[in-house]
Amino acid sequence: MGTFTTSDGTTIFYKDWGPRDGRPIVFHHGWPLSADDWDNQMLFFLSQGYRVIAHDRRGHGRSSQTSTGHEMDTYAADVAALTDLLDLQGAVHIGHSTGGGEVARYVARAKPGRVAKAVLASAVPPVMVKSETNPGGTPIEVFDDFRASLAANRSQFYIDVPSGPFYGFNRDGAQVSQGLINNWWRQGMMGAANAHYECIEAFSETDFTDDLQQIDVPVLVAHGTDDQVVPYADSAPLSVELLKNGTLKSYEGLPHGMFSTHPEVLNPGLLDFVKS
Template identity: 65%
Template sequence: MGTITTPDGTNLFYKDWGPKDAQPVMFHHGWPLSADDWDSQMLFFLSEGFRVIAHDRRGHGRSDQTDTGNDMDTYASDVAAIAEALDLRDAVHVGHSTGGGEVTRYAARAERGRIAKAVLIGAIPPVMVRSDKNPDGIAMEVFDGFRVALSRNRAQFYLEVPSGPFYGFNRDDAEISEGLIHNWWRQAMAGGAKAHYDCIAAFSETNFTKDLESINVPVLFLHGEDDQIVPIENSANKAIKLVRNGRLKVYPGLSHGLFATHPDLINADILSFIREG
């Protein structure tokens, strides 16, 4: 574990485990979490002989609680800074939700040879918010509600999200994990309120259409059919049509947090994709 300092002076926390000459797999967490959300994946891919890396996005977890730079362009630049500092080459980048947007923007701009493949899990691209060009998107009022809830009582809001739609624990037949709920809250409360507030606009309003069209490496989309946070109809079902070399796998009945609730299933599918020729 260590830190790097970006050109604008922000300290970013990261974990870097495994042989430094092995193929890197880098994980990008969702809002408002941290690298710890990838514990199951980090341990699994480490055991399979990979070098595994995960960072806390600026304003999240153990990285600096920045009041500026909380936007997708800066997030992607931060990833590039980590990739350069650790000399990551032919890396597989795996992103969940907001992290999927981060991977998309980074992949579209990455230095030649840095990235081999991308995996987007419950990811936000192409664009979440409703507009004239995206009429079936999510209404801005929903994201405004997030901002109000965060501002008034962030601690309570960060209990309600994982207790309800994030993991599908609001469904009648859900097998509820109190550990996942508390771990989500722990990670979220470690970050900065200002950065989390700004990130709502970053994940809801950023348009990744051109990024998706520019990616020239294979992309695997994994999405839960019952994703209540990033509905599949407005995300993966559209994004798959924009990439040059993409594949979409849909999981019936699974939620937004499917890689945490079903790690064995998701890990196996990612590993198969990585090992394909």
């Protein structure tokens, strides 16, 4: 693990495990989490001989709690600074939820040779919020409620989200993992309230249509059909339509946090895509 400093003085924490000559896989976490959310997948790919890398987004985890930069252009610029620092070539970038938006924005602007493939998993593109041009989107009032709940009692909010819709633990018959709930809360509370508050706008209102249309590399779009956070119908199928080389893989009945609840299902599919 290590840190680096961006051009605006922000310290970014990152993990970098595995052989330096191994094919790099870069993981991008969701809101309001950290690189730790990818522990299972990083260990899985590490065991397959890959070099695995994940960073804490600014204002999240162990990175600086900044006053500015909590929007997708800066998030992508921070990723570009990390890939320049490590001089990554032919990397596979895998993003979950907000991290999927970060991947789309970064890959669309990446230097030639940096990226070989990408994965958008339960990801926010093309755009989440409902509007005249996105009638199937999520009403802005939902995100206003997110902001109000975070401001009123962030600690309780960060128990309620993983206990309910994030992992689908509010569904009948769900196998609830208190460890996942506790770890979600731990990661969330490590970060900055201001960054998480502002990131709600970044993940819900950013339109990634142009980014998706500009991406030339193969992209796997993976999404659970019972995603209660980023509804399937307004995300995955629409993203694939915009991509030049996109493949849709739907996971029947799986929740937003499916990489944590069903890694034994998701990891082999990721490996197949990386190898293909």
